[in-house]
Amino acid sequence: MQIWRLVISLTLGFIFCLPAFVTSAQEQTKNAKAKSALAKYKAKKNRGWAYKKVKNFSPPNVKDQAWAISDIDYFILKKLEDKQIAPSTDAEKYQFIRRATLDSWGMVPTPEEVTAFQNDTSAQAYENLVDRLLSSPRFGVRQAKRWLDLARYADSAGYESDDTRANMWRYRDYVVDAFNQDKPFDQFILEQLAGDELWPENQQAMIATGFLASAPDSGTFRDFLMRKYVLETDMTNMVGETLLASRVGCARCHDHKFDDISQKEYFQLQSFFVNSAAHEELLVRPGTETQWDIEYQKQQAIYDDATLAIRKQQTAILDQIREEGFAWRRGRYFPNARASIYKPQEQWTPLDRWVNQRADFVEVDAQIMRYLRATQTEEHAAYKPIYAGLWKEYQKLQAKVDEFKHLKPKRGSKYYTAISDVGAEPGKTYIRYSGIHERPTDAVDPAIPALWDKNAQLDIQPTASSTGRRTALAQWIASSDNPLTARVFVNRIWSHYFERGIAANVGDFGRAGSPPTHPKLLDYLAYHFMENGWSVKSLTRQIMLSRTYRQSSVERPELSRLDPKNELLAVYPRKRLDAEQIRDSLLYVSGLLDETYGGPAVFPKMPEHMVKGNKFWEANAPESDSKRRSIYTFVRRGLPYAFTSVFDAAEANNPHLKRDVSTTPLQALAVLNSEEVFSWSQSLAGRIINDVGFKGNDKLNRLYEILFARQPSRAELNQLNQFLAKQESIVMEKSWSDQFAIAVPTGVAAVTKLNPIKASAFVDLVHAMSNSNEFVYRF
Numbered sequence: 001m002q003i004w005r006l007v008i009s010l011t012l013g014f015i016f017c018l019p020a021f022v023t024s025a026q027e028q029t030k031n032a033k034a035k036s037a038l039a040k041y042k043a044k045k046n047r048g049w050a051y052k053k054v055k056n057f058s059p060p061n062v063k064d065q066a067w068a069i070s071d072i073d074y075f076i077l078k079k080l081e082d083k084q085i086a087p088s089t090d091a092e093k094y095q096f097i098r099r100a101t102l103d104s105w106g107m108v109p110t111p112e113e114v115t116a117f118q119n120d121t122s123a124q125a126y127e128n129l130v131d132r133l134l135s136s137p138r139f140g141v142r143q144a145k146r147w148l149d150l151a152r153y154a155d156s157a158g159y160e161s162d163d164t165r166a167n168m169w170r171y172r173d174y175v176v177d178a179f180n181q182d183k184p185f186d187q188f189i190l191e192q193l194a195g196d197e198l199w200p201e202n203q204q205a206m207i208a209t210g211f212l213a214s215a216p217d218s219g220t221f222r223d224f225l226m227r228k229y230v231l232e233t234d235m236t237n238m239v240g241e242t243l244l245a246s247r248v249g250c251a252r253c254h255d256h257k258f259d260d261i262s263q264k265e266y267f268q269l270q271s272f273f274v275n276s277a278a279h280e281e282l283l284v285r286p287g288t289e290t291q292w293d294i295e296y297q298k299q300q301a302i303y304d305d306a307t308l309a310i311r312k313q314q315t316a317i318l319d320q321i322r323e324e325g326f327a328w329r330r331g332r333y334f335p336n337a338r339a340s341i342y343k344p345q346e347q348w349t350p351l352d353r354w355v356n357q358r359a360d361f362v363e364v365d366a367q368i369m370r371y372l373r374a375t376q377t378e379e380h381a382a383y384k385p386i387y388a389g390l391w392k393e394y395q396k397l398q399a400k401v402d403e404f405k406h407l408k409p410k411r412g413s414k415y416y417t418a419i420s421d422v423g424a425e426p427g428k429t430y431i432r433y434s435g436i437h438e439r440p441t442d443a444v445d446p447a448i449p450a451l452w453d454k455n456a457q458l459d460i461q462p463t464a465s466s467t468g469r470r471t472a473l474a475q476w477i478a479s480s481d482n483p484l485t486a487r488v489f490v491n492r493i494w495s496h497y498f499e500r501g502i503a504a505n506v507g508d509f510g511r512a513g514s515p516p517t518h519p520k521l522l523d524y525l526a527y528h529f530m531e532n533g534w535s536v537k538s539l540t541r542q543i544m545l546s547r548t549y550r551q552s553s554v555e556r557p558e559l560s561r562l563d564p565k566n567e568l569l570a571v572y573p574r575k576r577l578d579a580e581q582i583r584d585s586l587l588y589v590s591g592l593l594d595e596t597y598g599g600p601a602v603f604p605k606m607p608e609h610m611v612k613g614n615k616f617w618e619a620n621a622p623e624s625d626s627k628r629r630s631i632y633t634f635v636r637r638g639l640p641y642a643f644t645s646v647f648d649a650a651e652a653n654n655p656h657l658k659r660d661v662s663t664t665p666l667q668a669l670a671v672l673n674s675e676e677v678f679s680w681s682q683s684l685a686g687r688i689i690n691d692v693g694f695k696g697n698d699k700l701n702r703l704y705e706i707l708f709a710r711q712p713s714r715a716e717l718n719q720l721n722q723f724l725a726k727q728e729s730i731v732m733e734k735s736w737s738d739q740f741a742i743a744v745p746t747g748v749a750a751v752t753k754l755n756p757i758k759a760s761a762f763v764d765l766v767h768a769m770s771n772s773n774e775f776v777y778r779f
Contacts, residue, residue: 049515049516049519050245050483050484050487050503050509050510051451051452051453051483051484052483053481053483054480054483054486054487054523054526054527054530055523055527056523056524056527056528056531057520057521057523057524057527059071059074059075059524060074060075060078060520061074061078062074062077062078062081063081064077064081067087067547068547069545069546069547070542070545070546070547070548071524072521072525072542072543072546072548073546073547073548075518075520075521075524076518076521076546076548076568076569079517079518079568080568080569080570083562083563083568085559085562085563085568085570086570087547087548087551087569087570088551088552088553088554088556088570088571088572089551089552090547090550090551090552091550091551091552091553091572091779092552092710093117093118094114094118094709094710095552095553095709095779096117096126096550097109097113097114097117097129097709098114098708098709098778098779099572099778099779100129100130100133100544101113101133102577102581102585102778103142103496103497103544103778104130104133104134104138104139104142104540104544105133105136105138105139105141105142106138106141106142106145106580106581106584106585106629107138107581107584107585107588107593108585108588108589108706108707108709109709110706111702111705111706111709114705114709117129126545126550127545130541130544130545131541133544134537134540134541137176137180137597138595139179139180139537140176140177140178140179140180140181141176141597141629141631143179143536144172144175144176144178144179144631145580145630145631146496147175147179148172148175148631148650149650149655149656149657149659150238150241150242150655150656150657151171151175151210151211151214151238151242151655152214152215152216152238152652152653152654152655152656153168153171153172153214153635153652154168154214154216154635154636154637154652155168155169155601155634155635155636156616156634156635156636156637156638157216157217157218157219157637158216158217158218158637158638158652158653159216159217159218159220160218160220161218161219161220162616162636162637162638162639163218163219165280165417166411166412166413166415166600167280167413167415167416167417168210168214168417169598169599169600169601169632170207170210170416170417171207171208171210171211171213171214171417172601172631172632173597173598173599174204174207174208174210176597176598176631179536182535182536182537182538184533184534184535185478185489185529185534185535185536186478186479186480186485186530186534187478187534188208188534189243189474189477189478189485190471190474190475190478191204191205191208191209192208192209192210192211192212193209193211193212193239193470193471193473193474193477194209194470194471194473194474195207195208195209195418196209196418196419196420196421196466197420197421197463197466197468197470197471198471198474200420200465203284203285203288203416206282206416206418206420207416207417207418209418209419209420210417210418210419212235212238212273212276212278212419213278213280213417213418213419215231215234215235215238215278216234216637216652216653217231217278219361219362222332222333222334222337223333223334223336223337224333224334224336224337224340224354224355224358224359225334225336225337225351225355225437226334226437227358228351228354228355228358229432229437231273231276231278232270232273232274232276232429233249233252233270235270235273235276236248236249236266236269236270236272236273237249237252237655238655239269239473239477240269241507241655241657242507242655242657243477243484243485243488243489244452244477244484244485244488244509245484245487245488245491245503245505245506245507245508245509245510245513246259246261246452246484246508246509246510247259247507247508247510247512248261248266248269248449249266251263251265251266252266252267252432252435253434253435254434254435256510258510258511258512259451259510259511259512260450260451261449261451262449263431263435264431264442264444265447265449265450265451266449267429267430267431267432267444268429268444268445268446268447268448268449269446269447269448269449270429271426271429271444271445271446271469272446272469272470272472272473273469273470274350274426274427274428274429274467274469275350275354275421275422275423275426275427275466275467275469276419276420276421276470277354277357277358277419277420277421277422278417278418278419279357279361279417279418279419279420280361280415280417281361281415282415282416282417282418283414283415284414284415284416290598290599291599292412292598292599292600293412293414295409295412296409296411296412296413296414297414299407299408299409300408300409300414302407303404303407303408303409306404306407307401307404310397310400310401311401313397314394314397314398314401315365317372317390317393317394317397318365318368318369318372318394320390321368321371321372321387321390322368324371324382325367325368325371325372326363326367326368328371328375328382329363329367329371330342330359333359337355337359340352340355340356341355341356341359349427350422350423350425350426350427350428351427351428353422353423354422354427357422369394372387372390372391372394373391375387376388376390376391410618411600411601412600413600420465420466421465421466421467421470423465423466423467424462424463424464424465424466424467424468425467426467426469428443429443429444429445430442430443430444431444446458446460446469446472446473448476452482452483452484453476453482453483456476458472458473458476459472459475460472480530484509486526486527486529486530486534487509487522487523487526488506488509489529490502490522490525490526490529490539491503491506491516491522492506493536493539493540493543494525494543495658497540497543497544497549498548498549498569498572498573499573499575500567500573501516502516502517502518502519502521502522503515503516503517503522504517504567506657506658507655507657507658517567517568525539525542528542548569549572550572551569551570551571551572552571552572553571553572553573553574553779554571555571556570556571559571572779574777574778574779575661575777575778576661576663576776576777576778577647577776577777577778578647578648578649578659579630579643579644579645579646579647579648579649580629580630580631580644580649581778582647582671582776583630583643583644584629584630585775586677586680586770587627587629587680589680589684589687589706589707589770590680590681590683590684590687591683591684591687591747592627592680592683593627593629594624594627594628594629595629596628599632601632601633601634601635602621602624602625602628602632602633602634603617603618603619603621603625603633603634604621604625604626604628604633604641604643604676605621605625605626605675605676606619606641606642607642610639610642614639616636616638616639617634617636617639618634626676630644635652637652637653640652642670643670643674643676643677646664646666646667646670647667647670648660648661648662668771671770671771671776672767672771677767677770678743678767679746680770681763681766681767681770682743682744682745682746682763682766683745683746683747684703684706684766684770685745685746685759685762685763685766686745686746686747686748687706687747688702688703688706688745688766689745689748689754689759689762690747690748690749694753694754694758694759694762697717697721699762700712700717700720700721703765703766703769704716704769707769707770707772707774707775708774708775720765723765723768724758724761724762724765727761727764727765728757728758728761730761731757731760731761731764732757742756742757742760743760743763743764744756744759744760744763745759745762745763
């Protein structure tokens, strides 16, 4: 009997275990094949070029010595000659100045600037133009917008509350000033990553750390430790992507699938930020106030004086329940956060200090008010009869405060935001199993991934109040020995002027990216960028004065076979303008653009259905808000500005490494149907009439000069006049009613001499031409 039982058990075991055994064997075979395939992929996609020391390559020899006018041209021409491709002829001078002005300023040139450049026949004509463009404060505005894309800049915190960050505009203005002053890029890095540690007495260096403090965040998170982990992850990933062109975030949950970065190395990198915390209520230091700060403080003082007595009564009400309110608030935190909050201060660890700093920031009177509002109803578990009376009294006082709302400044702040450490003693960073916060394993110390620099020597020197870790990281990144930083930035700048980088994927120098088409040129530019003091303007000047940048963009059919992606740059790449270029240029040509620099963000007009009753947008903002440059538009993470979002504006929740260029019907409709754009067309029509009058073809010539930097051809003039004749009939038919109403040019000095029907048709023509490809593309 025992034997039969043994036989049956073995048989059943064999039957049930065999499939698992087979499956396991199959899985092992599958995994082995996958590892083998990955190994072959890695070998094929070797990216060793990105991690070798930058070399100073000499320009190569070329046959057509006469074509090259800069060292850049020799590298480009060499590749073209190897493929037996001739470079393109130079662009017309009107095309070049329009291209160069759009690229460096983000706006079209004026007809007078175009004429002056065309008439300059000196050998220094191009140099004079580029130097003028780079010396203008408009250059800083244009370059700053590109950097702010990377910094995921926003004027709000994101998430469901999307609270306004009234101080972040100071970081935006810091970036504009940095590019206008041609601040050395290595210094720019040091200030943004560790300005608080290196120059704590320098307010601008503190403000520079807004680069790290711009992460999306919310005061409603109850798991403080998870929030800390998310913020550290954000900083780690952003530094990797923006400064080092590494998608390092892929190594958070497991070893990087393509690049040789282990999960351990990821968390070693994250440990540089272990003590870092954002501080949003640092008082602007006396003597550093801007004109906006002075105006804000003056208006805030008026409001404070008017409401002081009422607000004191409100505070007295909240004081009666403050202890219960904070207890209720803290009771909603996760147990790990409560353990830190209720621990005696003398026992605090670095983690406890971070948690309590966070709690102090989010625990404000507004939280106590919300507790009172919630508990004044009998349905709430913490209800007390006294609460209902207190809430009614509080509401009455609030109604009185609201009577003075018109006195309160709508924008601005007395504070600035910065990142700083919560103490000199560093907290612990752990490897997280599969990246899961709740599953820490081994503790790690700061280190640089060996792939980037296997010989990296970090000199971490704590200060009295900081770990010194971010300084060590910043110094390594900003070092001329770093193989990545200069290459990455130079490649990014190149992409601004040629649509794509020398290495096409500007955010990934790893195996998932693309190798450089001209690796020696990339190294040459990176080497000389560092040799020239990390000067962004010098680098930009070198690119813009090359013959390569000067080439025509006229299509060459043979290149579709020889170089279909235009990687060799035998022709200048055409590109649709980005969102800010389109809007700012439309404003500029209309004569309405307000070029005031700096200050709190503004709220240009949005469609009524989007902002009516919406607390996230200032619907009744001054008309002047709609005339400011786009960089100053309020960036609300949860409610992007409608017009620019249609044209692929940057998304502010993550580093925006490269602008998308889509073509959709909504873009044409946005320009066609926008009330703002139409009003700008009316203003441009009025400007033209004031400039050259309304008779004959002068107005048409002037329109083309303003929009396209050229005059229309004879065929185009015929088409324009045909449009006007047809449109006059349409306007006449539409306007003939009991109320005569048509859209006419605005700002015209001598309106009595205008035929309103003809003038209205001209407005429609201006509006149509503003929506043309030639205007919204850079050639």
